[in-house]
Amino acid sequence: MTVSKSGKRLLAMYHALYKAYGPQHWWPADTPFEVMVGAVLTQNTSWANVEKAIMNLKRARVLTPARLRDAAPRRLAMLIRPSGTFNIKAARLAHLMAFLTERYRGSLALMLRADMRELRKGLLQINGIGPETADAILLYAAGRPVFVVDAYTERILSRHGLVPVRARYEDVQQLFMCNLPGDAALFNEYHALLVRVGKLHCKKSSPQCSGCPLEPFLC
DNA sequence: TGCCAGGCCGGGT
């Protein structure tokens, strides 16, 4: 299995990140269902706020498919309030629960065992589930070898000249998936490391490149 | 105080 030139560079960047930060232990959740819910709640939201919302759901004993599906919309919205955009996210979670109920008889295990491409297509048809959320569910809940692209990934790769600025989601994803071995553990760790280095060194405004483990890879 | 966070949708061009 030969690795392309881009693949070697991506792997070198990965090793530099891993050496600097070590394993990130993603996704931070107790169950695949918690991963799925967290994937929706973290849309455009800091993880610290998501943790508060998840904690509320746990304390209210609503963090199961059946209980979440049956929760009143108002109550659900109030429970996830700390995660922001809570009315929208409550509706999105309801859509996701309806999808799970109707297509997989409410069985998350059944859903996570489904054909990957069919499941991705189905998830993307849900109002409120876009490519990143769908792929996060596939990788971190179902353990499928799908690369998750987020704002940090696009920003870091474009600043390194590996993809154009504001590149399309699928294009960034293809760069990883066409040039790296299709290894879920690798994709898991790589995405988490990109988020880590992004938070520290690749903010939207005032990029702080000094001391970044990826600095040797610029130009 | 303003900007940002592990996006996505709907409407407009």
Place this chain on the structure above:
DNA sequence: ACCCGGCATGGC
């Protein structure tokens, strides 16, 4: 095909 405003809390 892109571009934009809206959604909303909590941290710095």
